Amino acid sequence: MMLSVEMPSTYYTMTKKYETHYPDLEGDIDAEVVIxxxxxxxxxxxxxxxxxxxxxxxxxxxxxxxxxxxxxNGGHVMAGIGHDLEKIRxxxxxxxxxxxxxxxxxxxxxxxxxxRQYDIDADFRHGYGYLGFNSRQAKTLQAMExxxxxxxxxxxxxxxxxxxxxxxxxxxxxxxxxMHMGNGxxxxxxxxxxxxxAFCNLGGKIYEYTPVLDLQYGPTVTVRTAKGSIKAKKxxxxxxxxxxxxxxxxxxxxISTYAFQLVTEPLSDELIETISPIxxxxxxxxxxxxxxxxxNENRLLFGTATHFVEHIPQDLKAHNRKAMLNIFPYLKDxxxxxxxxxxxxxxxxxxxxxxxxxxxxxxxxVQGYSGFGVTPSHVISRVVADxxxxxxxxxxxxxxxxxxxxxxxEHFRHLICTxxxxxxxxxxxxxxxx
Numbered sequence: 454m455m456l457s458v459e460m461p462s463t464y465y466t467m468t469k470k471y472e473t474h475y476p477d478l479e480g481d482i483d484a485e486v487v488i489x490x491x492x493x494x495x496x497x498x499x500x501x502x503x504x505x506x507x508x509x510x511x512x513x514x515x516x517x518x519x520x521x522x523x524x525x526n527g528g529h530v531m532a533g534i535g536h537d538l539e540k541i542r543x544x545x546x547x548x549x550x551x552x553x554x555x556x557x558x559x560x561x562x563x564x565x566x567x568x569r570q571y572d573i574d575a576d577f578r579h580g581y582g583y584l585g586f587n588s589r590q591a592k593t594l595q596a597m598e599x600x601x602x603x604x605x606x607x608x609x610x611x612x613x614x615x616x617x618x619x620x621x622x623x624x625x626x627x628x629x630x631x632m633h634m635g636n637g638x639x640x641x642x643x644x645x646x647x648x649x650x651a652f653c654n655l656g657g658k659i660y661e662y663t664p665v666l667d668l669q670y671g672p673t674v675t676v677r678t679a680k681g682s683i684k685a686k687k688x689x690x691x692x693x694x695x696x697x698x699x700x701x702x703x704x705x706x707x708i709s710t711y712a713f714q715l716v717t718e719p720l721s722d723e724l725i726e727t728i729s730p731i732x733x734x735x736x737x738x739x740x741x742x743x744x745x746x747x748x749n750e751n752r753l754l755f756g757t758a759t760h761f762v763e764h765i766p767q768d769l770k771a772h773n774r775k776a777m778l779n780i781f782p783y784l785k786d787x788x789x790x791x792x793x794x795x796x797x798x799x800x801x802x803x804x805x806x807x808x809x810x811x812x813x814x815x816x817x818x819v820q821g822y823s824g825f826g827v828t829p830s831h832v833i834s835r836v837v838a839d840x841x842x843x844x845x846x847x848x849x850x851x852x853x854x855x856x857x858x859x860x861x862x863e864h865f866r867h868l869i870c871t872x873x874x875x876x877x878x879x880x881x882x883x884x885x886x887x
Contacts, residue, residue, distance in 0.1 A: 463525050463793045464716040464754055465642035470574050473518065473646050478660040478681045484511040486841065487676050487683050489665050489699075490691035491516075492523035493641075493830035494819045494837070496649050498689060500567075501838035503655035510657045511683060513676070515664035518649055519642045521693050522797045526827055527714065527744045527756045528641045529734045531581055532558040532601060532633065534829045535804035536740075537884075541854050549850045556836075556847060558605050560828030561636050563835070564644065571654075573647030576749040580733030581636035584618075584627045590738055591629035593885035598631050608635035622735055623727040624780045638734035638746040641827055665699060670813050687841055690818040694798040700818070702810055706800060706856040707821050710870045711765055713794035714756040715773040716748070717787050725751050728781060738886045740877035743776055753777070753784070758824070761878065763870035769794055799823040799873075801857040805833050807840070808852035817841055 485507055488495045491514030499512050514520065534557045535541070538550050545553070568577055585591050591614065598612040613620065613630040621632050649659060668688065669675040676683045690700055694709045725732065725747055734746035745755040755777045759766075766772035769792035778785055800806055800821035810816040819837050822829060839845035840852065862869055881887025 461793060462791055464714070464748065464752070464791060465519070465524055465640065467791070468640065468750065469646065470643050471646035471650065473650060475514075475518075475659040475661040477662040478513065478678050478683070480681045482511070482681070482683050483509070484683050484685040485509040486511070486687045486689065487674070487685040488512045488689045488691060489676070490514065490693060490695075491518040491649070491659070491661070492521050492691065492693055493645060493826060494693070494834055495689070495691035496645055496652060497831055497834035498691065498819070498837050498841075499657055500648055500652040500655070501835055502841065503652055503657050505838065505842055507842065508656060510652075511685070512652070512657065512659045513663045513665060513678070513683075514659070514661045515695065517661050518659070519645050521695055522795065522822075522826060523645050523830075524642045525714065525793055525795055526641055526712075527734070527754065528638050528746060528827065529581070529736065529744060530561050530564055530577070530639050530828050531636045531734070531736070532561070532828075533825070534832060535802075536823060536825060537803065540802040541804055544854045545850050549853070552847060552850055554600075555604060556832055558601065558635075560831045563831040564639065564828065567648060567651070567831070568644070571647060571651040573644060573651070575644040575647060576640040577637060578732060578749075579634050579637040580621070580729075580731040581633045581638070582621045582733055582735040583631040583633070584622065584735055584737045585629035586627060586737065588628075589882070589885045589887070593738060594629050594631040601631075601633065605635060608633065610635070621731050621733060622729050626780050627737075632731075634731075636734075636828075639827070640749070668700075670816060672815070674816060687815045687817065689837065689841065690816070691820070693820055693822075694796040696798075696820065700810070703818050703820060705858045706806060707798040708859045708862045708866060708869060709796035709798055710758065710763060710824070711794055712756060712758045712797055712824060713766065713769050713773055713792065714754060715770060715777070715789050715792040716755075717753045717784070718790050719751045720753065720787065722751065727783075728753060740881045740886060741874055743780065745777070745780075752790070753781075759874070761871065761874050763867045763874065765794070797822070797824045797826075801859060802854075804854060805829065805851075806854070806856050807833060807837055807848075809840075
């Protein structure tokens with residue numbers, strides 16, 4: 454039996470190339486692994502396990518694949534894991550920070566390998582620019598250039614300044630840029646659906662419209678749904694912002710904020726060339742960023758969030774259009790076709806959380822990308838799959854990062870998010886990102 458939920462209109466849903474349909478679970482079954490959540494982390498961990506020969510892996514999605522942030526993001530393929538490695542140095546030490554940094558630029562290569570291996574039609578395009586408005590940010594970009602060249606010496610990476618910035622992006626707003634041609638952008642929903650198809654072709658099973666109602670823990674975990682159940686040796690929570698209170702231990706260490714995107718009408722080749730000669734993806738390096746990219750259909754996809762006061766704008770088109778015109782004032786007569794948005798889960802240190810539940814070594818979790826998940830999820834999923842199949846150095850390091858409870862979020866989410874944004878924006882002056 455198939456259930457259905459109407460997909461919202463976004464750029465991704467209106468241009469998706471895979472019409473995948475998976476049944477909802479009916480009846481009682483057994484599995485080696487159950488994965489709860491059909492976003493990038495869930496699907497890629499499932500695919501990693503299947504590639505390693507783990508049989509009978511089942512993925513459950515409460516709605517449809519890509520319902521959350523994995524299906525409505527900016528589509529940026531960029532370097533890094535987490536927002537600031539210095540925030541976890543006390544937890545993992547100097548060697549731990551170094552180990553995480555060493556794998557922080559592997560996401561792009563992993564995505565490109567997935568596309569080649571499984572012939573996924575996801576519009577990958579090379580070309581990324583990190584952008585700076587002032588001299589403080591220029592110094593930060595110069596330091597980033599040195600660091601990225603150390604871990605990816607064969608990539609085309611260059612610091613640009615002054616008029617050189619116009620070689621990659623057509624805006625007078627910026628004084629400096631770091632061009633990284635190994636990174637770029639992707640149609641993220643097509644990527645996700647293509648990876649899910651690859652997982653199923655390797656023997657995996659996916660059930661959509663199958664929310665989990667309850668779990669009974671033990672050597673064998675029983676996962677109960679509305680019309681069935683699964684008994685499994687191992688379980689992975691990868692629910693992101695939609696964990697709610699299904700697992701209170703995980704729910705208490707994340708808080709949701711909101712991000713918003715728009716997409717313009719199709720633009721002329723001449724205008725696209727003006728916006729970006731490399732047809733790339735871009736973000737500034739402020740604590741709360743604006744980000745945008747050129748799509749395969751000559752549209753501009755522009756994303757942002759509220760920079761200080763947490764709120765959901767009544768008119769998403771007007772909100773994002775204003776931010777877009779701050780960067781590209783010459784687009785004032787361009788029509789906005791769609792605008793959309795949704796929650797993304799954040800952690801106190803803005804770093805992903807992975808590990809196992811206390812006293813339940815067979816119950817794993819991954820969450821908390823803090824708005825920075827498309828590319829890092831492809832690296833983190835490999836680390837999580839390591840943990841589920843015997844462990845690894847990176848698994849041991851990343852699971853040791855402490856999770857901190859977000860106190861008061863049930864009643865004061867707006868206030869907590871506002872204070873967090875203001876704090877991070879002010880700290881940006883000291884760190885050279887503001």
